[in-house]
Amino acid sequence: MFELIGLLGEKIQFKHILEFIFVFGLAKISRTIATLLLQSIPTKSALIVKGALAYAFTWAIGEAIVYLIVARQRVGWHFILQRVKCHYGSGLACAKDMVKNRQ
Incomplete structure (x- = not known):
C-alpha cells in the first residue's frame, strides 16, 4: 500500500x-x-479451500486498495465480497495446482 502511495x-x-x-x-x-x-471441512480439502480463500481475499483487498488510493473511491464489504466470489475460482485452481505439484 505504501509503495502504491509512493508510486503516485x-x-x-x-x-x-x-x-x-x-x-x-x-x-x-x-x-x-x-x-x-474451514472448521467443518476435512483437513486436506481445508488446505485447498484455505489457499483459495487466501488468494481471493488478497486480490479483493488489493483491488480495494487501488480503488481507495488511485480512484479515490471508498469501497465497502459488498464490493470486497463480490470480488472474493470473482477470484475464488482462480484461487481454487492455483491451490489445487500447488497441492498437486507438492506431491
Whole structure:
C-alpha cells in the first residue's frame, strides 16, 4: 500500500496510516472468516479451500486498495465480497495446482 502511495508521488500522511490500519483489519477479518468456514471441512480439502480463500481475499483487498488510493473511491464489504466470489475460482485452481505439484 505504501509503495502504491509512493508510486503516485504522494507523501505518506496520517490518513494513509489510518487506511493501512483499515486494510490490516480487513486481512484479519478475512482470516477469521476463513477459519470459521474451514472448521467443518476435512483437513486436506481445508488446505485447498484455505489457499483459495487466501488468494481471493488478497486480490479483493488489493483491488480495494487501488480503488481507495488511485480512484479515490471508498469501497465497502459488498464490493470486497463480490470480488472474493470473482477470484475464488482462480484461487481454487492455483491451490489445487500447488497441492498437486507438492506431491
